[in-house]
Amino acid sequence: MIKIYHNNRCSKSRCGIALLEESGKEFEVVKYLENIPSEKELKEIIKLLKIAPIELVRKNEKVWKEEFKGKELSDAAIITAMVNNPKLIERPIIINGNKAVIGRPTEKILEII
Template sequence: MIKIYHNPRCSKSRQGLAIIEESGKEFTVVKYLDETLDEKELSELITLLNISPIELVRKNEKTWKEDYKGKELSDQEIIKAMVENPKLIERPIVVNNKKAVIGRPPESINDIL
């Protein structure tokens, strides 16, 4: 089953959702700002994406710049920051079975459909 971690206010996330809808495949939408992820779920996503936690952070977000930028943070501390501030999570994230991709650019979603 395809799952998209989606922020409706984000244009890239909306474009990613449209790509999945056009595929005609069954999927579920997780509005991660409303249905917040816990540390375990976020860690599993990072593992599926095959990236380090810092690569999932939106570093231009005000919260990151004010509270975290320039600090020496462990991977676990970065994950905790994203759990506490889900706006810091890059979007959209699409998971299809054991594959995952960050939809930036949105066309990269096609790689796992």
């Protein structure tokens, strides 16, 4: 089943939900600010996305700028930062089987559904 990591306050995330609804396919919504992914889950997501952990970070978030920007961080430290501050996780993330994309732009979702 398709899974979308969603933040309702994000317009791109809401667009992702709308696109999935229009597709008619079943999907599961994960409100990741409430149900924070574990380090293991984030590692799996990053592997599916085929990106480095830093590429999943929202670098314009206040917490990133104040606590992490300009520091040398290991991949493990970046993942821990996202678990401890889930606002840092880029969204929406859509997973379908062994494929995943960050839905920016929204049309990228079409590549995997």
